[in-house]
Amino acid sequence: MEVVICSSAEQIGAHVADVYAEVLRGDDPVIGLATGSSPLVAYGELIRRHREDGLSFAHATAFLLDEYAGLARSHPESYHAVIRRELVDHVDIDPARVHSPDGEAHDLAEECRRYDAAIEAVGGVDVQLLGIGTDGHIGFNEPMSSLSSRTRPKTLTQQTREDNARFFDSIDDVPHHVLTQGLGTIRTAHHLLLVATGAGKADAVAAAVEGPLAARCPASILQLHPHATVFVDEAAASGLEYADYYRYAYAHKPAWQTF
Numbered sequence: 403m404e405v406v407i408c409s410s411a412e413q414i415g416a417h418v419a420d421v422y423a424e425v426l427r428g429d430d431p432v433i434g435l436a437t438g439s440s441p442l443v444a445y446g447e448l449i450r451r452h453r454e455d456g457l458s459f460a461h462a463t464a465f466l467l468d469e470y471a472g473l474a475r476s477h478p479e480s481y482h483a484v485i486r487r488e489l490v491d492h493v494d495i496d497p498a499r500v501h502s503p504d505g506e507a508h509d510l511a512e513e514c515r516r517y518d519a520a521i522e523a524v525g526g527v528d529v530q531l532l533g534i535g536t537d538g539h540i541g542f543n544e545p546m547s548s549l550s551s552r553t554r555p556k557t558l559t560q561q562t563r564e565d566n567a568r569f570f571d572s573i574d575d576v577p578h579h580v581l582t583q584g585l586g587t588i589r590t591a592h593h594l595l596l597v598a599t600g601a602g603k604a605d606a607v608a609a610a611v612e613g614p615l616a617a618r619c620p621a622s623i624l625q626l627h628p629h630a631t632v633f634v635d636e637a638a639a640s641g642l643e644y645a646d647y648y649r650y651a652y653a654h655k656p657a658w659q660t661f
């Protein structure tokens with residue numbers, strides 16, 4: 403795992419956009435998209451590069467991490483709608499190739515199996531962007547999720563519902579249930595990029611990066627992955643015991659070595 407401590411959210415966004423741009427220039431790129439506030443600066447930078455530098459998403463296929471169960475795709479806070487508003491509507495990706503689990507499917511368990519199979523069918527995700535919840539969740543894999551889990555329905559913790567209530571009129575409107583790529587599914591992506599900013603994420607980042615590999619902190623599965631990069635700002639890095647080492651390693655990174 404490489405940990406990169408950045409001076410600003412903009413710097414994190416530029417690093418993430420560099421990695422995505424490299425993947426997008428390859429053949430049949432498959433990009434993993436995340437929702438929440440953390441990826442927004444990176445999406446803004448990708449949109450800017452599309453408009454100003456001609457970065458093209460025309461051949462890309464995309465998979466979202468998760469979706470609320472029971473929320474219509476037309477609901478403004480469904481992740482299907484959010485990712486269109488934040489990225490898809492502003493670049494040249496084919497919206498039909500931007501996939502998300504259907505939270506209104508009649509048989510949610512079957513929908514999850516279908517979703518996992520669709521990811522497998524394209525040979526897996528090339529690069530997956532991840533935010534992190536204050537309890538260490540990635541996607542909607544709450545603490546104690548199986549480290550080998552596949553896409554499946556999950557129940558949100560009260561803390562996650564409270565954290566996400568800001569997107570809804572009231573906490574009562576935040577669904578209790580979701581569909582999420584499992585930790586085992588996420589681990590099949592070829593490159594994982596986790597982004598976190600702000601002191602509110604410091605404990606979760608410390609647990610994910612330096613704590614034990616444990617279901618208690620789902621993001622700790624990054625420790626199992628052969629290619630994981632963590633981009634954090636100073637505040638989110640404030641709980642990291644080895645912060646000086648990460649800075650030293652980044653400062654001495656050979657010019658030929660990309661993320």
Ligand SMILES: N[C@@H]1[C@@H](O)[C@H](O)[C@@H](COP(=O)(O)O)O[C@@H]1O
Pocket residue numbers: 436437438439440441467468532533534535536539540541542562566
């Ligand atoms: N399902 C999403 C996660 O994918 C996201 O990482 C998390 C943190 O969101 P934020 O970046 O807004 O703090 O929120 C939600 O629960």
